[in-house]
Amino acid sequence: xxxxxxxxxxxxxxxxxxxxxxxxxxxxxxxxxxxxxxxxxxxxxxxxxxxxxxxxxxxxxxxxxxxxxxxxxxxxxxxxxxxxxxxxxxxxxxxxxxxxxxxxxxxxxxxxxxxxxxxxxxxxxxxxxxxxxxxxxxxxxxxxxxxxxxxxxxxxxxxxxxxxxxxxxxxxxxxxxxxxxxxxxxxxxxxxxxxxxxxxxxxxxxxxxxxxxxxxxxxxxxxxxxxxxxxxxxxxxxxxxxxxxxxxxxxxxxxxxxxxxxxxxxxxxxxxxxxxxxxxxxxxxxxxxxxxxxxxxxxxxxxxxxxxxxxxxxxxxxxxxxxxxxxxxxxxxxxxxxxxxxxxxxxxxxxxxxxxxxxxxxxxxxxxxxxxxxxxxxxxxxxxxxxxxxxxxxxxxxxxxxxxxxxxxxxxxxxxxxxxxxxxxxxxxxxxxxxxxxxxxxxxxxxxxxxxxxxxxxxxxxxxxxxxxxxxxxxxxxxxxxxxxxxxxxxxxxxxxxxxxxxxxxxxxxxxxxxxxxxxxxxxxxxxxxxxxxxxxxxxxxxxxxxxxxxxxxxxxxxx
Numbered sequence: 001x002x003x004x005x006x007x008x009x010x011x012x013x014x015x016x017x018x019x020x021x022x023x024x025x026x027x028x029x030x031x032x033x034x035x036x037x038x039x040x041x042x043x044x045x046x047x048x049x050x051x052x053x054x055x056x057x058x059x060x061x062x063x064x065x066x067x068x069x070x071x072x073x074x075x076x077x078x079x080x081x082x083x084x085x086x087x088x089x090x091x092x093x094x095x096x097x098x099x100x101x102x103x104x105x106x107x108x109x110x111x112x113x114x115x116x117x118x119x120x121x122x123x124x125x126x127x128x129x130x131x132x133x134x135x136x137x138x139x140x141x142x143x144x145x146x147x148x149x150x151x152x153x154x155x156x157x158x159x160x161x162x163x164x165x166x167x168x169x170x171x172x173x174x175x176x177x178x179x180x181x182x183x184x185x186x187x188x189x190x191x192x193x194x195x196x197x198x199x200x201x202x203x204x205x206x207x208x209x210x211x212x213x214x215x216x217x218x219x220x221x222x223x224x225x226x227x228x229x230x231x232x233x234x235x236x237x238x239x240x241x242x243x244x245x246x247x248x249x250x251x252x253x254x255x256x257x258x259x260x261x262x263x264x265x266x267x268x269x270x271x272x273x274x275x276x277x278x279x280x281x282x283x284x285x286x287x288x289x290x291x292x293x294x295x296x297x298x299x300x301x302x303x304x305x306x307x308x309x310x311x312x313x314x315x316x317x318x319x320x321x322x323x324x325x326x327x328x329x330x331x332x333x334x335x336x337x338x339x340x341x342x343x344x345x346x347x348x349x350x351x352x353x354x355x356x357x358x359x360x361x362x363x364x365x366x367x368x369x370x371x372x373x374x375x376x377x378x379x380x381x382x383x384x385x386x387x388x389x390x391x392x393x394x395x396x397x398x399x400x401x402x403x404x405x406x407x408x409x410x411x412x413x414x415x416x417x418x419x420x421x422x423x424x425x426x427x428x429x430x431x432x433x434x435x436x437x438x439x440x441x442x443x444x445x446x447x448x449x450x451x452x453x454x455x456x457x458x459x460x461x462x463x464x465x466x467x468x469x470x471x472x473x474x475x476x477x478x479x480x481x482x483x484x485x486x487x488x489x490x491x492x493x494x495x496x497x498x499x500x501x502x503x504x505x506x507x508x509x510x511x512x513x514x515x516x517x518x519x520x521x522x523x524x525x526x527x528x529x530x531x532x533x534x535x536x537x538x539x540x541x542x543x544x545x546x547x548x549x550x551x552x553x554x555x556x557x558x559x560x
Contacts, residue, residue, distance in 0.1 A: 046142060
């Protein structure tokens with residue numbers, strides 16, 4: 001079919017600046033005339049001449065507006081010289097699956113339609129981000145280029161008459177201004193599942209899950225929270241690993257996530273926590289909307305902090321065939337993440353990197369061969385098999401550890417703490433706060449803690465005293481390309497290694513989300529209740545930051 005591209009005049013929109021994981025706004029913003037088209041044009045233009053004749057991957061988490069945005073992207077790619085698209089069936093691909101497809105097909109990159117863990121539906125959130133040829137989120141230099149283009153855009157290109165049915169797998173070829181344009185609508189699941197089979201010993205895991213090797217089937221509760229992982233979960237855990245149907249729930253991707261908030265934490269995965277707390281399950285797991293985040297809980301809802309999850313997987317990494325074959329390089333964590341993995345790295349003689357929040361900061365280290373496992377306290381864990389965090393991968397890693405040790409999750413954690421000590425950790429989220437007072441709070445706190453007189457101060461609460469060792473606004477110099485990222489979060493480090501970290505999140509769609517992180521290390525007292533162990537430091541953090549005064553909040557929205 002021969003079609004022609006057309007040029008549409010447009011004007012810039014304010015605020016099309018990608019955050020740590022792309023551009024996120026309310027759906028009502030993206031559906032404004034030309035809003036989505038402007039941003040997509042800027043993504044394509046940011047690639048320069050490389051876009052001509054290129055292969056791109058397109059898919060998203062299935063939330064409201066995902067199909068419509070996919071159709072717009074197909075028409076615009078056709079007009080801008082892209083040669084071929086791999087599009088997930090119904091516009092659906094998990095974020096880890098997009099990264100895997102980019103790498104397996106040597107694509108120029110991928111356009112991912114997701115607002116991750118944010119709520120979905122006509123009144124809620126949508127997002128678009130670009131992943132580069134390594135499969136990872138675009139780095140700062142690239143997203144800055146997108147933003148610069150968005151402030152001056154005057155037109156976009158589109159093939160308005162191009163129609164394609166993305167509900168069925170198949171190949172469609174079009175003639176666009178005399179050049180071929182190919183759209184492959186692909187099965188959303190198969191490439192990713194095959195990739196997992198290359199990493200893990202599925203035969204061994206099947207024997208373990210089905211009970212063939214232990215005499216008792218593993219009781220699992222895997223909750224997809226009506227997000228994108230449902231089809232992946234059914235294919236992997238039911239079809240390939242032999243789990244029973246009642247082991248998986250909420251596996252139908254819905255445009256509004258069925259009213260659920262697809263954020264895998266103790267607050268929003270309440271149904272999972274309450275069900276597993278009754279003692280009938282060996283492991284519980286939940287994923288976010290686009291499948292890159294995960295939460296792990298053990299019998300009776302024994303909670304595994306993301307920081308501990310990363311450290312335990314690091315300790316047992318060589319029980320996974322992928323690492324037996326490819327070796328173990330360094331580890332990394334985001335700055336707010338508790339430093340539990342640092343202790344494992346020191347014991348194993350591996351490099352450990354501390355990077356700003358945002359998965360893109362791990363990519364250079366992986367590409368340079370210096371990093372094979374990394375994680376963030378915001379329920380993200382992953383390895384160098386792709387360049388994104390990967391929720392299902394994390395659950396398969398935990399099943400591998402459980403099978404290898406023959407132990408349950410709580411026993412594995414307690415044994416880990418007996419070796420390394422314990423990093424008590426919590427995060428307080430204050431969501432949708434007024435932005436101006438939050439900026440004032442951060443500025444006042446930074447001025448206070450960077451005053452030379454602040455170092456050496458002592459703060460007391462609940463019978464405990466903490467003396468300030470160092471305080472700053474975290475900056476990071478990439479060891480590979482020497483790029484510098486500044487103002488990545490305020491942190492106070494005390495002489496005993498305890499820390500207070502505060503930052504404004506870049507993943508919300510409106511207002512400001514204040515995140516307060518508390519991390520306290522104990523070598524011997526490892527079996528205490530985290531909320532009690534951390535309360536003195538939390539009180540001190542609220543005192544120093546004056547958070548209640550600036551935000552008007554007396555309690556966080558979410559505690560993890």
